[in-house]
Amino acid sequence: MKKQILNFQNVYIQASSSLVGKKEFEGPLGNEFDAHEMDEYFGKKSFEEAETEMVRRNLNLLLNKGRCDFIDIDLIIGGDLINQCIATSFAVSETKVPYLGLYGACSTIIEALICSSLYLNGNDSHKKTIATSSSHFCASERQYRFPLEYGSTRTPTSQNTVTGTGAFLCTNQKQTIKITQGLIGRIIDKGATDANNMGAAMAGAAADTICRFFNESDYSLSDFDYIVTGDLGYEGNSIVKELLSLENIDMKDNFYDCGMLIYDKKKQDTHSGGSGCGCIASVLSSFFINKLYNKEAKRILAIGTGALLNPNSVFSRRSIPSIAHCIVLEGD
Amino acid sequence: MKKQILNFQNVYIQASSSLVGKKEFEGPLGNEFDAHEMDEYFGKKSFEEAETEMVRRNLNLLLNKGRCDFIDIDLIIGGDLINQCIATSFAVSETKVPYLGLYGACSTIIEALICSSLYLNGNDSHKKTIATSSSHFCASERQYRFPLEYGSTRTPTSQNTVTGTGAFLCTNQKQTIKITQGLIGRIIDKGATDANNMGAAMAGAAADTICRFFNESDYSLSDFDYIVTGDLGYEGNSIVKELLSLENIDMKDNFYDCGMLIYDKKKQDTHSGGSGCGCIASVLSSFFINKLYNKEAKRILAIGTGALLNPNSVFSRRSIPSIAHCIVLEGD
Numbered sequence: 001m002k003k004q005i006l007n008f009q010n011v012y013i014q015a016s017s018s019l020v021g022k023k024e025f026e027g028p029l030g031n032e033f034d035a036h037e038m039d040e041y042f043g044k045k046s047f048e049e050a051e052t053e054m055v056r057r058n059l060n061l062l063l064n065k066g067r068c069d070f071i072d073i074d075l076i077i078g079g080d081l082i083n084q085c086i087a088t089s090f091a092v093s094e095t096k097v098p099y100l101g102l103y104g105a106c107s108t109i110i111e112a113l114i115c116s117s118l119y120l121n122g123n124d125s126h127k128k129t130i131a132t133s134s135s136h137f138c139a140s141e142r143q144y145r146f147p148l149e150y151g152s153t154r155t156p157t158s159q160n161t162v163t164g165t166g167a168f169l170c171t172n173q174k175q176t177i178k179i180t181q182g183l184i185g186r187i188i189d190k191g192a193t194d195a196n197n198m199g200a201a202m203a204g205a206a207a208d209t210i211c212r213f214f215n216e217s218d219y220s221l222s223d224f225d226y227i228v229t230g231d232l233g234y235e236g237n238s239i240v241k242e243l244l245s246l247e248n249i250d251m252k253d254n255f256y257d258c259g260m261l262i263y264d265k266k267k268q269d270t271h272s273g274g275s276g277c278g279c280i281a282s283v284l285s286s287f288f289i290n291k292l293y294n295k296e297a298k299r300i301l302a303i304g305t306g307a308l309l310n311p312n313s314v315f316s317r318r319s320i321p322s323i324a325h326c327i328v329l330e331g332d
Numbered sequence: 333m334k335k336q337i338l339n340f341q342n343v344y345i346q347a348s349s350s351l352v353g354k355k356e357f358e359g360p361l362g363n364e365f366d367a368h369e370m371d372e373y374f375g376k377k378s379f380e381e382a383e384t385e386m387v388r389r390n391l392n393l394l395l396n397k398g399r400c401d402f403i404d405i406d407l408i409i410g411g412d413l414i415n416q417c418i419a420t421s422f423a424v425s426e427t428k429v430p431y432l433g434l435y436g437a438c439s440t441i442i443e444a445l446i447c448s449s450l451y452l453n454g455n456d457s458h459k460k461t462i463a464t465s466s467s468h469f470c471a472s473e474r475q476y477r478f479p480l481e482y483g484s485t486r487t488p489t490s491q492n493t494v495t496g497t498g499a500f501l502c503t504n505q506k507q508t509i510k511i512t513q514g515l516i517g518r519i520i521d522k523g524a525t526d527a528n529n530m531g532a533a534m535a536g537a538a539a540d541t542i543c544r545f546f547n548e549s550d551y552s553l554s555d556f557d558y559i560v561t562g563d564l565g566y567e568g569n570s571i572v573k574e575l576l577s578l579e580n581i582d583m584k585d586n587f588y589d590c591g592m593l594i595y596d597k598k599k600q601d602t603h604s605g606g607s608g609c610g611c612i613a614s615v616l617s618s619f620f621i622n623k624l625y626n627k628e629a630k631r632i633l634a635i636g637t638g639a640l641l642n643p644n645s646v647f648s649r650r651s652i653p654s655i656a657h658c659i660v661l662e663g664d
Binding site for chain 2: 002004049081083085092093101102118119183187
């Protein structure tokens with residue numbers, strides 16, 4: 001079989017930053033995030049502009065943490081859930097930095113880190129890139145489901161789009177944390193059609209990527225301190241474990257999902273957990289990266305999962321194809 | 333100043349293919365395209381499914397021309413204009429090939445070729461990728477402007493979204509045509525707000541990328557047989573020439589725009605010319621690539637231009653930021 005794992009020799013993370021909304025700040029990981037904003041409009045006039053403002057602020061936060069300026073950055077790569085990915089493009093539009101827009105639904109931050117790594121790995125001169133992704137609960141509800149004013153009820157399997165963003169400053173100059181491998185996902189379509197159960201739709205893609213990774217790599221499950229999916233939620237997490245056990249991969253207690261970690265299941269009314277591009281982006285760039293910095297972890301496998309639907313494809317009763325990309329992060 | 337041009341040592345085009353709609357087939361380049369379809373539904377039930385079917389067929393056409401199968405392909409990279417880029421993702425979903433979704437508006441095919449090149453250039457083993465992009469007039473009208481049934485009239489500066497797709501089979505094994513350089517664009521926002529004049533909005537980005545390219549590279553204008561923009565149309569083409577002349581870059585008669593080439597200005601009612609992801613994708617993958625194969629040209633600079641708007645950003649009176657990426661194609 002052809003090897004498809006990408007090996008990176010000199011790709012490092014120099015800094016990361018996260019910025020979340022009120023609900024995410026009030027959740028169990030509240031203190032892990034670099035910043036939060038209690039106003040869901042982020043001081044702007046619409047939820048879409050709010051998301052742009054959130055990303056813009058977080059990019060500035062990232063540069064502060066990395067002690068550099070936009071002039072030092074060679075490339076920004078990222079995307080979001082808003083139609084035509086305008087949250088990110090408006091946020092980047094004044095930076096004068098070369099930009100590649102991506103659409104990978106909620107897997108976008110991992111796709112951005114893989115593309116960053118491809119760019120940095122082959123480059124002989126010193127380069128810096130930024131990978132970024134975001135989502136905003138109110139903007140997503142309006143676009144994908146119903147305007148919030150309708151006050152519509154939700155099914156138990158539905159997830160709560162995270163208001164949050166995460167960004168990574170990557171470089172090919174030596175740093176403490178390294179991106180050593182990446183695996184680009186294949187689209188998996190098992191015929192799921194329930195847009196209120198994206199965890200189920202994405203579980204197949206997550207299982208496929210995890211299987212492909214362990215089939216190709218020399219690592220075993222226990223080589224990782226954390227194996228982290230993006231936003232499968234409670235429903236998707238139980239399905240992916242079942243799918244993997246059929247392939248004789250039995251996930252142990254080092255298997256986590258950012259969508260299950262970001263909210264308090266009992267106190268916060270978020271059904272099957274968190275979702276959205278901002279979910280894994282904010283949790284990976286804070287909680288899990290901090291584990292590597294604090295030497296509480298040495299190696300993390302991060303799997304971003306995305307459901308490739310749009311509201312019209314759901315109305316047209318088309319299925320929900322999904323995708324999952326993964327990367328390996330290693331500490332010193 | 334930091335050098336941002338990317339140099340590729342071993343990135344080749346093994347094959348390319350194009351498939352267009354009725355109007356494009358009836359235009360001056362009609363015989364250049366590999367295939368066409370007279371039914372705007374492509375035998376499907378909706379325009380969105382039609383676009384998916386168009387991309388799916390063209391990918392198969394590409395594999396035929398390149399004499400290989402999906403199992404030989406390591407990566408598909410691409411995107412389109414439909415919300416959440418579902419035209420491409422549905423078309424790819426049964427291929428079982430790793431996939432990276434992009435959003436670069438009408439610059440997407442050039443972005444896809446740059447990302448393909450980054451992937452192939454750094455890879456020691458033999459790899460093949462596909463770069464693809466598409467647009468469909470009827471699907472775009474419904475999404476960005478009005479349903480066709482409204483029969484709304486258009487302004488003279490408006491452009492006609494091309495129903496078409498183009499794809500490239502890229503490899504790091506030696507072939508006749510080579511991708512030697514790439515330059516990733518920066519977002520340029522000069523405050524344009526007229527969504528019926530995208531040429532004007534994109535002209536600033538095209539001028540910026542062309543300036544940056546000739547400032548950094550050792551080439552002069554006359555080193556290229558063709559310098560080709562994607563879909564500025566008549567309006568945008570005249571603006572970009574003016575902007576470039578202010579920078580002492582005087583475009584000569586080797587400067588073309590795919591949006592101006594694809595339709596007959598007098599006989600086809602397309603106002604300022606063609607636009608859409610499928611415009612440069614279909615024209616570059618046929619008409620211009622054929623010039624290289626036939627040795628009528630030795631070196632081409634292809635500049636894809638994209639307007640990063642969505643319908644809501646226009647209604648909210650936000651400006652239209654734009655971007656342009658470019659690549660250098662060389663024949664034997």
